[in-house]
Amino acid sequence: MDGVERVDHGGRPALIVLIVVDQLPQYLFARYEALFSGGFRRLLRDGRVYTHGSHEHSSTTTAPGHTTIATGVYPLNHGIVANWWREWTGDRWAYVENFEDSTESVLGRPGLPGFSPRKLDATGLADWLVAADRDARIVSISGKYRGAVPLAGRVAAHVYVFDEKYGPGFTTSTFYRPELPGWLRRFNEERLAALLADSVWESTVPESARGASRPDTVAYEHGGAHVAFPHRFVEEANPGDVADAAAFYAWWEDTPMLDEAAVELAMDAVAALQLGQREATDLLALALSATDRVGHAFGPFSREQLDNLLRLDRVLGDLFAFLDRTVGTGDYLVALSSDHGVLPAPEYRQELGEEGGRVTPAQVVEIVKAIDTVSAASETERNARRAAVLEEFDLVADAMTREELLASGPADTLLTLYRRCYRRDRPTGLGDRGVNVRLREGYMTGGNTATHGSPYAYDRRVPIVFMAAGVTAGRSDERVATVDIAPTIARLAGVPFPDNLDGRVLICDGC
Ligand SMILES: [Zn+2]
Numbered sequence: 001m002d003g004v005e006r007v008d009h010g011g012r013p014a015l016i017v018l019i020v021v022d023q024l025p026q027y028l029f030a031r032y033e034a035l036f037s038g039g040f041r042r043l044l045r046d047g048r049v050y051t052h053g054s055h056e057h058s059s060t061t062t063a064p065g066h067t068t069i070a071t072g073v074y075p076l077n078h079g080i081v082a083n084w085w086r087e088w089t090g091d092r093w094a095y096v097e098n099f100e101d102s103t104e105s106v107l108g109r110p111g112l113p114g115f116s117p118r119k120l121d122a123t124g125l126a127d128w129l130v131a132a133d134r135d136a137r138i139v140s141i142s143g144k145y146r147g148a149v150p151l152a153g154r155v156a157a158h159v160y161v162f163d164e165k166y167g168p169g170f171t172t173s174t175f176y177r178p179e180l181p182g183w184l185r186r187f188n189e190e191r192l193a194a195l196l197a198d199s200v201w202e203s204t205v206p207e208s209a210r211g212a213s214r215p216d217t218v219a220y221e222h223g224g225a226h227v228a229f230p231h232r233f234v235e236e237a238n239p240g241d242v243a244d245a246a247a248f249y250a251w252w253e254d255t256p257m258l259d260e261a262a263v264e265l266a267m268d269a270v271a272a273l274q275l276g277q278r279e280a281t282d283l284l285a286l287a288l289s290a291t292d293r294v295g296h297a298f299g300p301f302s303r304e305q306l307d308n309l310l311r312l313d314r315v316l317g318d319l320f321a322f323l324d325r326t327v328g329t330g331d332y333l334v335a336l337s338s339d340h341g342v343l344p345a346p347e348y349r350q351e352l353g354e355e356g357g358r359v360t361p362a363q364v365v366e367i368v369k370a371i372d373t374v375s376a377a378s379e380t381e382r383n384a385r386r387a388a389v390l391e392e393f394d395l396v397a398d399a400m401t402r403e404e405l406l407a408s409g410p411a412d413t414l415l416t417l418y419r420r421c422y423r424r425d426r427p428t429g430l431g432d433r434g435v436n437v438r439l440r441e442g443y444m445t446g447g448n449t450a451t452h453g454s455p456y457a458y459d460r461r462v463p464i465v466f467m468a469a470g471v472t473a474g475r476s477d478e479r480v481a482t483v484d485i486a487p488t489i490a491r492l493a494g495v496p497f498p499d500n501l502d503g504r505v506l507i508c509d510g511c
Pocket of ligand 1: 292
């Protein structure tokens with residue numbers, strides 16, 4: 001025994017640790033498996049590992065991905081259908097950005113819109129824990145509010161976000177609390193300040209592991225500039241921005257240091273709030289954003305992403321060792337997944353002989369122009385004609401009308417994935433024009449090296465792992481979905497949950 005007095009939880013976990021790595025495709029997690037020696041290794045060794053997990057919806061982006069994991073229902077039912085959508089204001093379609101809430105502000109930044117779960121139409125794991133025991137404490141930490149907010153449900157949680165726009169530190173929205181707790185202020189002033197002093201990102205990939213990624217110097221990464229280690233802010237910033245704090249935070253949050261800070265903050269939260277050390281079952285949620293930022297900038301197979309994942313593996317190992325000491329080995333449950341995968345850089349696909357390419361901004365304009373000239377006597381007819389025009393484009397694999405998306409009749413798999421994200425009152429993409437488009441597999445829009453958002457396997461397939469006392473370690477190739485994560489955790493924690501979820505319990509006695 002380690003001498004720590006522990007509350008008896010009757011076999012239930014004292015703490016649930018929900019880790020959502022932003023942009024971790026199953027193909028990448030599997031590729032680097034043998035290189036992990038920290039937290040990922042422990043999850044793979046001691047956890048129930050699902051190798052065929054996927055998001056069963058088309059909108060593979062951060063806000064819907066995290067929300068689906070937290071609620072156990074499809075975007076159609078939790079309402080977060082995409083990272084952004086439109087809402088009709090009576091005379092026009094207004095742009096809405098997921099959890100942004102202009103009736104609130106960022107704490108200490110009165111000019112900046114805050115964030116809240118007011119757009120969230122479903123309860124989730126955090127709500128169920130608090131309903132079961134109102135002393136349950138909920139903490140959610142991220143480099144993006146669209147990751148942190150949904151994991152905390154609709155309760156008055158501790159939700160802390162780092163963003164270059166917010167200044168030097170993790171902060172929250174006035175929705176959650178009127179001032180920052182002392183332990184968080186201390187973290188920002190001391191520990192984070194030390195991490196922020198580091199303006200060089202060096203590779204920690206051992207010589208023996210380098211062959212697992214692409215070579216470090218690939219011209220199509222990172223906008224074609226500063227493609228190799230070491231990455232230095234002073235060299236990579238625009239000359240006029242070298243003394244600009246926000247520019248530095250923006251550079252810094254694109255490195256693995258962002259998640260190292262998030263995990264260190266999580267340990268401070270566990271200590272300060274005594275998470276997992278009281279009667280209630282608490283929730284510590286980590287929406288880890290650096291992997292997404294590194295992936296967009298350099299691509300999933302880059303040396304940078306390998307370094308980022310090896311570093312994340314190490315800090316998660318530190319977190320679990322810390323929880324062993326504070327909460328107790330076997331007294332906490334860990335669930336790991338990801339909000340979405342990613343399409344590798346199209347240039348890399350081409351090198352491998354696979355089809356793929358970039359859709360230029362000019363091509364997007366051409367497509368929108370083509371449908372805006374189409375009119376018809378009825379909206380239904382107009383939408384059908386627009387879909388026909390869209391399908392003339394080589395890049396377009398399918399154009400779906402509003403009517404097809406709202407119908408409930410038979411559908412192919414891909415149309416079903418789109419229907420699960422479709423709400424008439426929250427159109428996305430070209431949806432305000434009555435149509436939605438699926439690009440051909442391997443094609444992407446936008447200026448990143450790599451991106452996500454499609455219904456294809458590279459974007460939907462993600463790891464799903466549960467590690468807890470009483471959960472038998474091992475592998476399963478059963479086809480499971482991210483909607484299954486929340487009910488499975490709730491069942492393992494002995495917490496009641498709604499009976500109309502889209503997901504199902506994967507692990508329980510006698511199921
Ligand atoms: Zn992303």
